Amino acid sequence: MWEICGNKPIAVPQRNQGMFPKPRQEVLNAPPLTVPAKLxxxxxxxxxxxxxxxxxxxxxxxRSLAGKVSRYPSPDPSDLCQRIAEYVGVDPENVVVTAGGDEAIDLLFKVFINPGDEVVITTPTFDVYEARASLYGGVPKFALRGTGFDILVEEVAKQISPRTKAVFVCSPNNPTGNATPLGVLKKLAELSPILVVDEAYVEFSNGSCVGLVNDFDNVVVLRTFSKAFGLAGLRIGYAIACEQLVELMKKAKLPFNTSTLAQQAALAALDDLGYVKWVVEEVKKGRDLLYRGMEALSGVKPYQSQANFLLVEVSSSASELHNRLLEKGIAVRLLRNRGLVPDRFLRVTVGLREENELFLEALEEVLSS
Ligand SMILES: Cc1ncc(COP(=O)(O)O)c(C=O)c1O
Structure with a gap:
């Protein structure tokens, strides 16, 4: 087959469907995207x-912006950085706005990881850190958490080598729900090349470590509007770090990484912090109700949480319990995270009051039948 390019005919190979160059091995190795069951x-x-x-x-x-989407968004929304900086208590130069916390994680790997570089992950935790590290050719190293899923500084230290680029800590931790004390984070900041603290659930907790960014140039704090602010479908979050690190992340991002609607929604959300405070209080009440309700049942053990979910240890098969709850119209997360005993753990998000009650009723029925 021939096509004309300029005034010279060139040969274009006939292609069969599905024929293309070999993808990067890291992409081939990546597990397929798991989509939650139809809900x-x-x-x-x-x-x-x-x-x-x-x-x-x-x-x-x-609603007021629906007709304005023909214009590109701001690539560096300074008004939003300013409002986030006020909310968090840092300077606007310390803020980069991202397409959710997920993009902030991705940008850190883009900026720092060469193939073979190591990343220490405090396990069990959010599995995106391991997946993204591997996708960029990084080597994940695992520092197992101790009793109560607390981080053990000496376990992290053991995993650090000359090839380590970053240590990842999720606080409050998904899926275990516990937060890491500031003193421990300070020690980790002293021994890590870069310390990433993922504070996706911080609004539901007793405090943030964001002040560390003023004392340590190697600390990055990740946040999101997906949880307490309720904007998960819009994909918007941010990272807080020293100015130089923020500039590197800005260079690595796509120019229009967040949409106009997402930026404006985040601004409007920050103008109504009273609403967020109310949401957080309701979630905390629901969390207490779920904890006490599950504590009273035999066959499940809830863990205390500083997030909008609870980790639950099951004395029988967690997958069976998960499936039986689903039959009753209730979806919880069956946990397969590295570092957790398989088929023994579920994660339950705090829902509306009536949803929490429905869950407890269904759980009691399933456990007693
Ligand atoms: C610990 C943690 N970090 C980051 C994220 C990413 O959130 P998003 O990309 O929606 O901001 C999540 C989402 O569940 C999470 O649990």
Missing amino acids: EGVVRLNLNENPYGPSPKVVERL
Whole structure:
């Protein structure tokens, strides 16, 4: 087959469908994307979403913007950086806005990881760190958490080598729910080339470590609007770090990484912090109810949590319990995270009051039948 290119005919090979160059081995090795089961008509306690939705002010702002989407968004939304900086208590130069916390994780790997570089992951934790490290040719090293899933500084130190680029800590930790004390994070900042603290759930906790960014140039704190602010479907989050690190992350991102709607929704959400405070209080009440409800049942052990979910240890098969709850219209997360005994753990997101009650009723029925 021939095509004309300029005034010279060139040969274009005939292609069969599915024929293309060999993809990078890291991509071939990556597990396929797992999509949660279809969840219409089901109580969704499996994705750590905000069941109350965003502030009505956000909804109003989104409606008013519907006709404006023909314009590109700001590649560096300084008004939003300013508002985030005020909310967090840092300077706007310390903020980079990202397409969710996930993109912030991805950008850190883009900026720092050469094939063969190591990343220390405090396990069990959010499995995106391992997946993204591997995708960039990085080598994940695992520092197992101790009793109560606390981080053991000496275990992290043992995993650090001259090839280590970063240590990842999720606090409060998904899926275990516990937060890491500031003193421990300080020690980790002293021994890590870069310390990444993922604070996706910080609004539901007793405090943030973001002040460390002022004292340590190697600390990056990741945040999201997906959880307490209820904007998961819009994909918006941010990272806080020293100015030089923020500039590197900005260079590595795509120019229009966050949409106009997402940026404006985040601004409107920050204008209604009273609403977020209310959501957080309701979630904390729901968390207590779920904890006490499960504590009273035999066959499950809930763990205390500083997030919008609870880790639950099951004395029989967790997958069976998960499936039987699903039959009753309740979706919880069956945990397969590295570092957790397989088929023994579930994660339950705090839902609306009536959803939490439905869950407890269904759980009691399943456990007693
Ligand atoms: C610990 C943690 N970090 C980051 C994220 C990413 O959130 P998003 O990309 O929606 O901001 C999640 C989402 O569940 C999470 O659990």
